[in-house]
Amino acid sequence: MIRRKIAQFMWGRYGARGFDKLGTALFTVGFVSCFVGLFFRGTVSRILFGVQAVCYIYLIFRLLSKNIPARQKENAAFCNFFKKVKNFFKLQKDRVKDRKTSVYKKCPKCSAVLKLPAIKGEHTVKCPRCGERFTVKNIF
Numbered sequence: 550m551i552r553r554k555i556a557q558f559m560w561g562r563y564g565a566r567g568f569d570k571l572g573t574a575l576f577t578v579g580f581v582s583c584f585v586g587l588f589f590r591g592t593v594s595r596i597l598f599g600v601q602a603v604c605y606i607y608l609i610f611r612l613l614s615k616n617i618p619a620r621q622k623e624n625a626a627f628c629n630f631f632k633k634v635k636n637f638f639k640l641q642k643d644r645v646k647d648r649k650t651s652v653y654k655k656c657p658k659c660s661a662v663l664k665l666p667a668i669k670g671e672h673t674v675k676c677p678r679c680g681e682r683f684t685v686k687n688i689f
Protein backbone atom coordinates (compact mmCIF):
# COMPACT_ATOMS: atom_id res chain seq x y z
CA MET A 550 0.00 0.00 0.00
CA ILE A 551 2.63 2.54 1.12
CA ARG A 552 4.98 1.17 -1.53
CA ARG A 553 2.37 1.83 -4.21
CA LYS A 554 1.71 5.36 -2.89
CA ILE A 555 5.44 6.14 -3.07
CA ALA A 556 5.65 4.69 -6.57
CA GLN A 557 2.66 6.86 -7.61
CA PHE A 558 4.25 9.94 -6.03
CA MET A 559 7.57 9.31 -7.78
CA TRP A 560 5.94 8.64 -11.16
CA GLY A 561 7.35 11.06 -13.77
CA ARG A 562 9.95 12.43 -11.38
CA TYR A 563 13.69 12.33 -12.03
CA GLY A 564 14.41 10.35 -8.85
CA ALA A 565 12.24 7.40 -9.99
CA ARG A 566 15.30 6.10 -11.90
CA GLY A 567 17.53 6.19 -8.83
CA PHE A 568 20.72 8.18 -8.33
CA ASP A 569 22.68 9.46 -11.30
CA LYS A 570 26.38 10.43 -11.08
CA LEU A 571 25.63 13.97 -9.90
CA GLY A 572 23.21 12.58 -7.30
CA THR A 573 25.85 10.15 -6.04
CA ALA A 574 28.43 12.96 -5.90
CA LEU A 575 26.06 15.26 -3.98
CA PHE A 576 25.25 12.46 -1.53
CA THR A 577 28.95 11.64 -1.04
CA VAL A 578 30.04 15.29 -0.62
CA GLY A 579 27.19 15.87 1.85
CA PHE A 580 28.01 12.74 3.83
CA VAL A 581 31.77 13.41 3.94
CA SER A 582 31.33 17.09 4.93
CA CYS A 583 28.95 16.05 7.72
CA PHE A 584 31.38 13.38 8.93
CA VAL A 585 34.41 15.73 8.81
CA GLY A 586 32.30 18.42 10.52
CA LEU A 587 32.02 16.18 13.58
CA PHE A 588 35.73 16.69 14.26
CA PHE A 589 35.57 20.49 14.21
CA ARG A 590 33.96 23.16 16.33
CA GLY A 591 32.65 26.65 15.65
CA THR A 592 32.72 28.24 12.21
CA VAL A 593 34.38 25.32 10.35
CA SER A 594 31.78 22.91 11.70
CA ARG A 595 28.93 25.27 10.76
CA ILE A 596 30.32 25.71 7.22
CA LEU A 597 30.65 21.93 6.75
CA PHE A 598 27.11 21.30 8.00
CA GLY A 599 25.95 24.10 5.69
CA VAL A 600 27.65 22.34 2.76
CA GLN A 601 25.85 19.16 3.73
CA ALA A 602 22.49 20.96 3.93
CA VAL A 603 22.98 22.58 0.50
CA CYS A 604 24.03 19.23 -1.06
CA TYR A 605 21.05 17.34 0.40
CA ILE A 606 18.50 20.06 -0.43
CA TYR A 607 19.76 20.13 -4.03
CA LEU A 608 19.77 16.31 -4.11
CA ILE A 609 16.14 16.12 -2.91
CA PHE A 610 15.12 18.88 -5.34
CA ARG A 611 16.68 16.88 -8.19
CA LEU A 612 15.07 13.60 -7.11
CA LEU A 613 11.59 15.18 -6.92
CA SER A 614 11.97 17.31 -10.05
CA LYS A 615 9.65 16.62 -12.99
CA ASN A 616 11.84 18.56 -15.44
CA ILE A 617 13.77 15.47 -16.54
CA PRO A 618 15.62 17.01 -19.56
CA ALA A 619 17.04 19.79 -17.35
CA ARG A 620 18.25 17.26 -14.74
CA GLN A 621 19.82 15.09 -17.48
CA LYS A 622 21.59 18.18 -18.82
CA GLU A 623 22.96 18.97 -15.34
CA ASN A 624 24.18 15.39 -14.98
CA ALA A 625 25.85 15.47 -18.43
CA ALA A 626 27.62 18.75 -17.55
CA PHE A 627 28.77 17.27 -14.26
CA CYS A 628 30.02 14.07 -15.95
CA ASN A 629 31.95 16.18 -18.48
CA PHE A 630 33.55 18.23 -15.68
CA PHE A 631 34.32 15.12 -13.62
CA LYS A 632 35.99 13.48 -16.65
CA LYS A 633 38.26 16.53 -17.08
CA VAL A 634 39.28 16.45 -13.40
CA LYS A 635 39.90 12.70 -13.59
CA ASN A 636 42.00 13.08 -16.78
CA PHE A 637 44.04 15.86 -15.14
CA PHE A 638 44.97 13.61 -12.21
CA LYS A 639 45.66 10.65 -14.52
CA LEU A 640 48.05 12.85 -16.54
CA GLN A 641 49.90 13.94 -13.37
CA LYS A 642 50.21 10.30 -12.31
CA ASP A 643 51.51 9.27 -15.77
CA ARG A 644 53.99 12.18 -15.74
CA VAL A 645 55.51 10.91 -12.52
CA LYS A 646 55.43 7.26 -13.67
CA ASP A 647 57.08 7.97 -17.07
CA ARG A 648 59.47 10.71 -15.92
CA LYS A 649 62.58 8.73 -16.92
CA THR A 650 61.45 7.63 -20.39
CA SER A 651 59.08 10.35 -21.61
CA VAL A 652 58.41 14.07 -21.55
CA TYR A 653 54.96 15.63 -21.79
CA LYS A 654 54.66 18.79 -23.90
CA LYS A 655 51.64 20.92 -24.70
CA CYS A 656 50.85 21.79 -28.32
CA PRO A 657 50.98 25.62 -28.64
CA LYS A 658 48.05 25.64 -31.10
CA CYS A 659 45.44 23.18 -29.76
CA SER A 660 46.74 22.60 -26.18
CA ALA A 661 46.81 18.82 -26.67
CA VAL A 662 49.32 17.18 -24.33
CA LEU A 663 51.81 15.03 -26.24
CA LYS A 664 53.87 12.22 -24.74
CA LEU A 665 57.32 12.31 -26.33
CA PRO A 666 60.37 10.10 -25.84
CA ALA A 667 62.93 11.72 -23.52
CA ILE A 668 65.78 12.17 -25.99
CA LYS A 669 68.27 14.95 -25.27
CA GLY A 670 68.46 17.82 -27.76
CA GLU A 671 66.19 19.95 -29.93
CA HIS A 672 63.44 18.20 -31.90
CA THR A 673 60.66 19.19 -34.27
CA VAL A 674 57.34 17.68 -33.28
CA LYS A 675 54.15 17.39 -35.33
CA CYS A 676 50.95 17.45 -33.30
CA PRO A 677 48.77 14.43 -34.25
CA ARG A 678 45.57 16.34 -33.43
CA CYS A 679 46.00 19.62 -35.36
CA GLY A 680 49.13 19.02 -37.49
CA GLU A 681 51.03 21.99 -35.99
CA ARG A 682 54.82 21.70 -36.11
CA PHE A 683 56.81 23.06 -33.18
CA THR A 684 60.25 22.61 -31.61
CA VAL A 685 60.88 20.92 -28.29
CA LYS A 686 64.09 21.25 -26.31
CA ASN A 687 65.00 18.43 -23.97
CA ILE A 688 67.82 19.43 -21.63
CA PHE A 689 67.84 16.22 -19.57
Ligand SMILES: [Zn+2]
Binds near residue numbers: 657661676678679
Ligand atom coordinates in the same frame (compact mmCIF):
# COMPACT_ATOMS: atom_id res chain seq x y z
ZN1 LIG B 1 47.92 20.56 -31.71
